[in-house]
Amino acid sequence: MGQGLISDDVINQIRDRVDIAEIVGQHVALTRAGQNLKGLCPFHQEKSPSFTVSSSRQIFHCFGCGAGGNVYTFLMKLTGAAFPEIVRDLGRKVGVDVPESSGGYSNEVRAQLGRLERLNAAAGAWYRRMLVEGAAGAQARVYLESRGIQLNTSEQFKIGFAPPEWDGLTKAMLKEGFVAADLVAAGLSLPRDQGSAPKTGASGHYDRFRSRVMFPIVDLRKRIVAFGGRIVGEGTPKYLNSPETPLFKKGHTLFALEAARDAAGQQQTLIIVEGYFDAVALHQAGIRHVAATLGTALTPEHIAVIRRFASNVVLLFDPDQAGVRAALRTLDLFVNSGLSVKVVSLPEGEDPDTYVRKYGAEGFTALHQTAPSLLDFAVEHSLRTAEAGTVEDRIRAVDAVLRILQKSAHPIEREERIRLVAERLGLSQQRLIDRYPTLAAQEQRRPEREAKVPSPAGPSKLKGNPEERDLVHLLVQGSLSAEDLGKLSPEAFSVPAYRRLIHCAMQHLGQDGRVSVRDLLDALIHDEECGTLISELSMLEQHYDDVPAHIAGCLETLERRGRERTMGALIQELKAAERERREDDVHRLNRLINDMRIRKAGVAPVALTSAVKE
Known part of the structure; x- marks a missing residue:
């Protein structure tokens, strides 16, 4: 069976139907580099691309931090999701049914995550109905119209409305079969003893969001993970976000990034604004490479996410002092991050929403082109x-x-x-x-004010002598013939990971006696000892003038070194036998050493006892 009790057949079937370059390309801006694709690694900060994807081998490897693996490894490392969850998501995309299974999260936790996903989707649909159908949504519709939000834009972002009643959503979701505990866990409801809600109502809970235009917050997997609400009419706070939940981490999430990522990848630029309406208005104006923070400062996790899609960032904060301070606070995050950062300053009294409505996309583009760098x-x-x-x-x-x-x-x-x-x-x-x-x-x-983000593990750094490194590289590249493999012995290698790699390769030979590279990759890509090594060897581009001659030379060198090690061990054993006056062992070892020298071309047998003593 495969990981998480999902069968290997299902895992392989899904993997064979997806293209890792397409999946990675949804998260990392890739450019062609010979047979492979390259981009900035999403797992560590770098200025020059060292993250490499191979469509032919269906693997990735970063020569900067050493991360590597197949499409499952990439998505697990990127999203933090468990293996079965990734398999099920990919299975749905390619039309392969994946039976429910255990593994990764506990059954209880995974079941809760599934319930929260379904609950958020149902809540988003209910908020949407309240906006477009409900009489209570009339005020919100007028408000959206006053903000210049068109109907198709409202539909694109699934904007909704939370009515003013205390427990409208709560009652609706309970009627649909959800339970109060999940409503609380999703941040949609609160127990009545946590506020001044009226005592009426059987549920014992009231809605967190009331009298608000609702913006679903969608993650990169297109799931609604949270909501943001803007008050309609009088009331505080003006904006209210979902609390952090098992599905939602504010410091990792940007509003509208899922809608912006394709345009950001094409233009290699992401515009960062502060508010929901700013992001929506710019998208509506045709400026689609825009995402918004969620009422919090940018974090190192945000920077890591941004670098997956773009190499340029435009900060578009309000022109007041608070906006200036927000821009300045990002300096430490962006400096030496490999991202080129500009700051657009809007005229006094304007915000991105009002400015783009007045001057259109052309006016904003003109501001962008003349904007100074963050450092300037x-x-x-x-x-x-x-x-x-x-x-x-x-x-x-x-x-x-x-x-x-x-x-x-x-x-x-x-x-x-x-x-x-x-x-x-x-x-x-x-x-x-x-x-x-x-x-x-x-x-x-100066004392440290914030905990530093731990740096990623370094690359594997190929060990051993050149002959060993070249042979394992050529083996993983599929360049060793059946005859070459017959001369290959794991014991001839000094690096344990090389020995394990070769031992596993011998178990994955095709009918022609050569290594089945794809089977070998599948077997070792998740291996704790060899996973990073085999992804690095698969991606390593190294030129050999004459491959067969180079292989023959490496094998000959390893064989010679093996003979030298054996000879050295025999000589040491002979010395010990002489010191201990074990005559039979002395004669036996002398014969063995002489035989080895006879087999070595051009060397005549000699008596070794006196020579060894010298």
Whole structure:
């Protein structure tokens, strides 16, 4: 049986029907590189693409962090979902039925996740009906019209309405067969003792969202995982989001990313805004590579998600001081991330929603094209503070600018910006450079305010001598003939993972006596010892002038080294026998050593006892 008690036949059938390049391409911007595809790794930060996908072998490997595997491995690592869940999702896409099974999550947890998915879908449909059909939704329809949201846009984003009654959704969902505990777990209902809800009603719960335009929050697997609601009329808070649930993590999720990812991948750019209406309005204007934060600051997890789809980011925050501070807070996240980041500043009093309605997509594009980089935006903000303030303000601002520039890993970039800052403030460029060491020391003494994101494990780093590395590489590439394999012995290799790889290869030979590479990959891709190794060897592009001659040379070298190891061991044993005066063993070992030397071409037999003693 396969992983999670799903049969190998089902697992293989699904895997054979999907193309890993297509699946990965939905999450990572890939470009053609010879026979393979390359992109920025979604599992660690890098500036140059080292993440490689092979359509012919149906595997991926990152030469930066060492992550590798097949389509199942990729989706498990990307989404955090268990193996059976990934298999079922892919099975639904390609029309293969997967029987319910245990494995991954416990049965109880997985059953709850399934119930919450169905509940959120049902709640989203109910909110939608309340908007388009219910009399109570008239006020919300008028409000959406006042915000310029068209009917087709409302349908695209499945915008809904939560009526003002205390337990409208709760009663509707209970009537559909859901239970109160799941409504609470999904963040849709609250127990009555947690608020001032009226005592009437048999459910003992009331709705979290009331009198609100509702925005379903959809994850990259197209599941509704949460909701955001904007109050209609008077009331606080203006915006309310679902709490975190087993399905929903705010710091990992961006609104409308699922709708934006294709356009973001095509344009290699993702625009980040702060609000639901900002994202929806830009999509409606034809600017579809847009996603929104969920009332929280950007997180390292957000950056990791963004890098799957785009290499350029545009921050489009409100032009007030809060928006400026929000943009500045992202500097540490984006610096040296491999992403090119710009900041669009809107005119005073405008937000993305109102601006695009006034000036259209063309007006926004013009702003985007002239926008400064995030680094320049931060420097300019500090310089304006310096020019307008006291001498003390200028000193603090200069230090702030230098701290910003210190974050850049590019010395030429730093030098050019220091020159511009010096000219702007009328200071000596050398004085600014001299200030660097002091600030660096201060930064080192500054206590850590936030836990750092753990760095990913490094690449496997192929071990052993060149002959061993080349032979296992050529074996995984399918280049060894049946005759070559006959000369291959696992014991001849010094690296345990190589020995295991070769031993497994010998168990996956085809009728022609050559290794069945696909079967070998399937057998080892999830192997704890060899999984990363075999994905790396499969993707490694290494040129050999004459492959058969190189294989013959490597095999000959391994055989010679094996003889040398055997000879060395016999000589050591002979020395011990001589010291202990075991005459029979001395004669026997001498014969063995002489025989080995006779078999070595051009070497005559000799008496070894005295030679060994020397």
